Amino acid sequence: MEQASLRDLNEPLIDHAEGQFFLNEAFKIIMEEVLSNGTDVKQKVCEWKEPEELALLLDLGVRETGEPRDKLLQRVRDVAKYSIKTSHPHFFNQQYGGVDYHSLAGRFLTEALNTNLFTYEVAPVFVLMENEVLRGLRQLVGWTEGDGIFCPGGSTSNMYAMNLARYQRFPQVKSQGVWALPRLSIFTSPESHYSVKKGAAFLGIGLDNVIFVKVDDRGRMIPEDLDEKIELSKSQGAVPFLVSCTSGTTVQGGFDPLEHIADICDKHKLWMHVDACWGGSVLFSKKHRHLMKGVDRANSVAWNPHKMLVAGLQCSALLLKDTTNLLKQCHSANATYLFQQDKFYDVNLDIGDKSVQCSRKVDCLKLWLMWKAVGSTGLEERVDKAFIHARYLVEQMKKREGFQLLSMPDFVNVCFWFVPPSLRGKEGTEDYQEKLAKVAPVIKERMMKQGTMMVGYQPLGNKVNFFRVTVFSPLLSQKDMDFFLDEIERLGKDL
Amino acid sequence: MEQASLRDLNEPLIDHAEGQFFLNEAFKIIMEEVLSNGTDVKQKVCEWKEPEELALLLDLGVRETGEPRDKLLQRVRDVAKYSIKTSHPHFFNQQYGGVDYHSLAGRFLTEALNTNLFTYEVAPVFVLMENEVLRGLRQLVGWTEGDGIFCPGGSTSNMYAMNLARYQRFPQVKSQGVWALPRLSIFTSPESHYSVKKGAAFLGIGLDNVIFVKVDDRGRMIPEDLDEKIELSKSQGAVPFLVSCTSGTTVQGGFDPLEHIADICDKHKLWMHVDACWGGSVLFSKKHRHLMKGVDRANSVAWNPHKMLVAGLQCSALLLKDTTNLLKQCHSANATYLFQQDKFYDVNLDIGDKSVQCSRKVDCLKLWLMWKAVGSTGLEERVDKAFIHARYLVEQMKKREGFQLLSMPDFVNVCFWFVPPSLRGKEGTEDYQEKLAKVAPVIKERMMKQGTMMVGYQPLGNKVNFFRVTVFSPLLSQKDMDFFLDEIERLGKDL
Numbered sequence: 001m002e003q004a005s006l007r008d009l010n011e012p013l014i015d016h017a018e019g020q021f022f023l024n025e026a027f028k029i030i031m032e033e034v035l036s037n038g039t040d041v042k043q044k045v046c047e048w049k050e051p052e053e054l055a056l057l058l059d060l061g062v063r064e065t066g067e068p069r070d071k072l073l074q075r076v077r078d079v080a081k082y083s084i085k086t087s088h089p090h091f092f093n094q095q096y097g098g099v100d101y102h103s104l105a106g107r108f109l110t111e112a113l114n115t116n117l118f119t120y121e122v123a124p125v126f127v128l129m130e131n132e133v134l135r136g137l138r139q140l141v142g143w144t145e146g147d148g149i150f151c152p153g154g155s156t157s158n159m160y161a162m163n164l165a166r167y168q169r170f171p172q173v174k175s176q177g178v179w180a181l182p183r184l185s186i187f188t189s190p191e192s193h194y195s196v197k198k199g200a201a202f203l204g205i206g207l208d209n210v211i212f213v214k215v216d217d218r219g220r221m222i223p224e225d226l227d228e229k230i231e232l233s234k235s236q237g238a239v240p241f242l243v244s245c246t247s248g249t250t251v252q253g254g255f256d257p258l259e260h261i262a263d264i265c266d267k268h269k270l271w272m273h274v275d276a277c278w279g280g281s282v283l284f285s286k287k288h289r290h291l292m293k294g295v296d297r298a299n300s301v302a303w304n305p306h307k308m309l310v311a312g313l314q315c316s317a318l319l320l321k322d323t324t325n326l327l328k329q330c331h332s333a334n335a336t337y338l339f340q341q342d343k344f345y346d347v348n349l350d351i352g353d354k355s356v357q358c359s360r361k362v363d364c365l366k367l368w369l370m371w372k373a374v375g376s377t378g379l380e381e382r383v384d385k386a387f388i389h390a391r392y393l394v395e396q397m398k399k400r401e402g403f404q405l406l407s408m409p410d411f412v413n414v415c416f417w418f419v420p421p422s423l424r425g426k427e428g429t430e431d432y433q434e435k436l437a438k439v440a441p442v443i444k445e446r447m448m449k450q451g452t453m454m455v456g457y458q459p460l461g462n463k464v465n466f467f468r469v470t471v472f473s474p475l476l477s478q479k480d481m482d483f484f485l486d487e488i489e490r491l492g493k494d495l
Numbered sequence: 496m497e498q499a500s501l502r503d504l505n506e507p508l509i510d511h512a513e514g515q516f517f518l519n520e521a522f523k524i525i526m527e528e529v530l531s532n533g534t535d536v537k538q539k540v541c542e543w544k545e546p547e548e549l550a551l552l553l554d555l556g557v558r559e560t561g562e563p564r565d566k567l568l569q570r571v572r573d574v575a576k577y578s579i580k581t582s583h584p585h586f587f588n589q590q591y592g593g594v595d596y597h598s599l600a601g602r603f604l605t606e607a608l609n610t611n612l613f614t615y616e617v618a619p620v621f622v623l624m625e626n627e628v629l630r631g632l633r634q635l636v637g638w639t640e641g642d643g644i645f646c647p648g649g650s651t652s653n654m655y656a657m658n659l660a661r662y663q664r665f666p667q668v669k670s671q672g673v674w675a676l677p678r679l680s681i682f683t684s685p686e687s688h689y690s691v692k693k694g695a696a697f698l699g700i701g702l703d704n705v706i707f708v709k710v711d712d713r714g715r716m717i718p719e720d721l722d723e724k725i726e727l728s729k730s731q732g733a734v735p736f737l738v739s740c741t742s743g744t745t746v747q748g749g750f751d752p753l754e755h756i757a758d759i760c761d762k763h764k765l766w767m768h769v770d771a772c773w774g775g776s777v778l779f780s781k782k783h784r785h786l787m788k789g790v791d792r793a794n795s796v797a798w799n800p801h802k803m804l805v806a807g808l809q810c811s812a813l814l815l816k817d818t819t820n821l822l823k824q825c826h827s828a829n830a831t832y833l834f835q836q837d838k839f840y841d842v843n844l845d846i847g848d849k850s851v852q853c854s855r856k857v858d859c860l861k862l863w864l865m866w867k868a869v870g871s872t873g874l875e876e877r878v879d880k881a882f883i884h885a886r887y888l889v890e891q892m893k894k895r896e897g898f899q900l901l902s903m904p905d906f907v908n909v910c911f912w913f914v915p916p917s918l919r920g921k922e923g924t925e926d927y928q929e930k931l932a933k934v935a936p937v938i939k940e941r942m943m944k945q946g947t948m949m950v951g952y953q954p955l956g957n958k959v960n961f962f963r964v965t966v967f968s969p970l971l972s973q974k975d976m977d978f979f980l981d982e983i984e985r986l987g988k989d990l
């Protein structure tokens with residue numbers, strides 16, 4: 001009796017009352033642990049555990065039988081406890097710290113509605129909403145028409161741009177592959193995001209065909225060198241097709257000179273892509289949008305509201321100037337099971353074939369709700385305030401001993417070495433760089449083990465390990481800047 | 496006075512009390528509208544509106560100024576109201592209907608914690624958890640070791656497999672691109688998911704190099720034809736490198752004969768990928784896992800717990816038999832700002848370079864929490880019950896007039912034509928097929944406009960429009976099967 005071994009076939013396997021009770025309790029834990037304690041400067045940013053210890057504590061293995069409610073709620077609590085509090089004002093580690101409650105409400109609603117952005121029939125609200133949000137972002141770029149799509153992260157948005165540029169120039173690539181094309185080349189700066197490299201490898205273009213253009217000391221592409229490198233590449237038999245500029249480089253926060261690069265792209269007839277994943281949000285600010293002057297001349301822009309605008313992961317828009325339906329032509333597979341042409345509504349609303357994904361998460365609602373809540377002026381205020389915090393930090397660093405800036409920041413990334421007491425005044429000595437390189441990792445270890453804050457460090461070219469702090473969370477106040485500096489001093493004073 | 500125009504620099508731009516109040520209120524709306532009303536069979540699955548009307552109702556445009564709390568809460572309510580209730584038992588439209596409350600709690604927690612799966616330092620819990628969940632899934636495939644990663648959807652998982660297969664065979668592709676390789680070819684069935692085609696185009700392999708192998712009447716690849724097609728492709732100068740089999744085809748739910756295909760892959764030394772995005776969950780069932788016999792001989796398996804297991808979008812695992820760190824070698828860019836080698840913990844825990852993404856959403860927690868809650872046996876029960884529901888549906892169709900099956904289903908997809916009264920007994924007539932093709936779209940339009948249920952239709956090869964119903968949601972009971980049949984009859988009885 002097959003059926004006898006299962007519960008009654010008229011009894012669903014989900015108990016709504018129990019399930020909703022659980023969800024309610026879990027919500028309370030989230031509110032308390034993640035959103036209240038987790039954003040409280042008096043509480044820790046992280047609760048460091050060695051991996052082996054953490055694995056034991058969490059008892060992660062999956063088993064044959066289920067667990068009772070209380071145990072599961074304890075698991076929710078443990079996951080929250082041992083996870084990093086990325087919304088905490090002292091989480092300076094990455095470009096996605098902070099929280100916006102309207103966005104978060106949008107994310108919860110997205111999860112509950114659990115639908116896919118591929119057809120109007122399953123996502124009527126979101127098909128229209130994504131379109132409006134993209135229009136709003138395009139308007140800030142300076143385009144009154146165009147196209148676009150939300151992608152699972154900026155790396156994917158950058159890849160899309162690469163694929164579109166390739167297809168526009170050589171449409172036969174879709175059917176025949178790269179074999180049908182001459183060898184292509186891509187131009188970007190060495191300080192551009194590594195996703196340009198990943199994309200070139202993934203798309204079959206190859207890392208050797210990514211050509212790095214020189215940058216100035218703030219990490220901004222030098223247009224004259226771009227022009228020369230393009231000529232050189234041509235003379236070596238390659239076909240340049242894409243320049244990937246950056247607005248807001250990951251480490252230094254540099255903005256490539258877009259106007260000048262646009263001239264060169266015009267001259268050589270290259271697709272101009274702007275990776276504004278990090279810096280794009282300056283477009284909200286009347287004061288700072290000049291950093292991206294010329295962006296309207298680009299063919300495509302990648303912009304991650306999940307970074308500076310804290311819309312929540314993942315939220316990345318690829319914006320296109322194109323009005324010829326290139327996105328769909330390039331990516332479509334015309335699956336008849338999903339994109340039937342004999343539907344009772346306008347099938348142009350079935351936007352799924354613009355994507356290389358099939359299931360595609362709804363990433364627009366969180367941004368839309370936040371935007372509705374604070375308006376463009378509210379977002380502008382956040383951007384402007386971030387710049388003020390960054391400048392304050394720079395001014396304070398100049399006043400304190402031991403803080404040495406890499407360069408004057410253009411943006412809200414502040415890159416600096418902390419020179420501990422024992423190394424001060426020894427700049428010229430033989431093993432100075434070697435010793436300086438070891439400072440940041442030690443300070444980092446200490447801050448994490450004490451749980452007081454988190455900030456990233458890295459080497460760059462011939463510059464040894466330095467800290468990069470990004471200040472943009474709308475939770476930040478000037479006190480947090482002071483705390484940051486005090487804490488670096490405290491953690492490094494005996495080094 | 497730059498600062499005077501902004502609020503006090505010591506006052507964060509986020510008001511936690513107001514924000515948390517809002518989130519609480521939004522949560523109540525979600526509970527009521529989406530989870531209670533939205534799963535109630537007495538309520539509608541959808542509230543159909545024409546796009547123009549919906550756009551007006553929702554007032555989607557973004558503006559300069561923000562809106563008050565009550566208006567925003569009304570927006571939350573409206574988004575919920577006009578969105579499709581994909582958790583509703585009568586949402587049969589796609590392979591992701593239904594809800595699991597534990598998974599949903601995991602998704603809310605994921606959103607609140609808002610971190611990235613690239614380094615141990617920002618995701619200690621999730622680096623370890625993903626590893627355990629992948630281990631659990633691999634074990635079901637029959638592998639005691641291996642590798643894997645969660646991807647933003649099954650299409651991406653399939654692309655990863657393609658890229659890995661290519662790289663394993665020709666490592667030079669990463670640096671030199673596809674130009675350095677002979678023309679490659681890929682083998683799959685015409686009933687495989689369209690992501691194989693999208694992947695081939697995106698990766699620069701080209702659609703012409705995807706070779707379609709014949710299938711039987713249930714949509715299962717015919718191994719003899721595979722062997723012949725491989726030989727033919729070789730004789731035409733291409734280098735076959737990958738067979739992409741399907742376990743659970745999208746439309747018919749067919750399972751390719753993996754053992755037999757594995758023999759052929761062995762013979763020709765090809766990478767064997769199994770797209771088990773839809774069907775993989777049968778591995779939980781002792782009764783039905785035979786459908787995937789031979790899967791342990793594959794090199795890679797893509798499996799979407801966001802489909803049959805209702806883990807929530809997005810949740811897709813790529814599983815690998817490889818133990819040589821191929822995933823990282825193939826995808827790494829070694830970004831020094833993220834993957835510093837002088838960290839104070841084991842940098843092998845910084846798994847980000849296995850991905851072609853940079854930011855990567857945490858997709859494991861929701862599956863993990865659900866798995867912990869019901870155990871493998873709970874998931875097995877869901878799979879087994881889905882099969883029973885599907886078989887019941889088939890039996891009932893045989894008893895009712897007008898329901899004509901495409902073929903006996905292997906899985907939980909039931910494909911059928913509804914032959915309305917006016918067409919019964921006219922099978923041989925000239926315009927029968929043409930008329931039959933028009934039936935499903937009309938019934939679909941009616942069900943959506945009345946909001947009673949949703950189910951998909953499509954043509955396939957020379958078969959005109961038929962319905963595909965997938966029954967797997969843990970919310971389903973036998974009554975819902977009866978409702979489904981009654982409703983199709985009711986909506987189509989005058990046609």
Ligand SMILES: Cc1ncc(COP(=O)(O)O)c(C=O)c1O
Pocket residue numbers: 095152153154155156192193195246248249250275276277278304316852853854855
């Ligand atoms: C300049 C820049 N571009 C692209 C990306 C990649 O975005 P994502 O992490 O969403 O893939 C980043 C991420 O840090 C970035 O800083």
Ligand SMILES: Cc1ncc(COP(=O)(O)O)c(C=O)c1O
Pocket residue numbers: 357358359360590647648649650651687688690741743744745770771772773799811
């Ligand atoms: C067999 C099969 N493979 C792959 C996919 C793609 O998965 P995703 O929608 O997550 O990209 C699907 C989706 O329906 C599918 O049915």
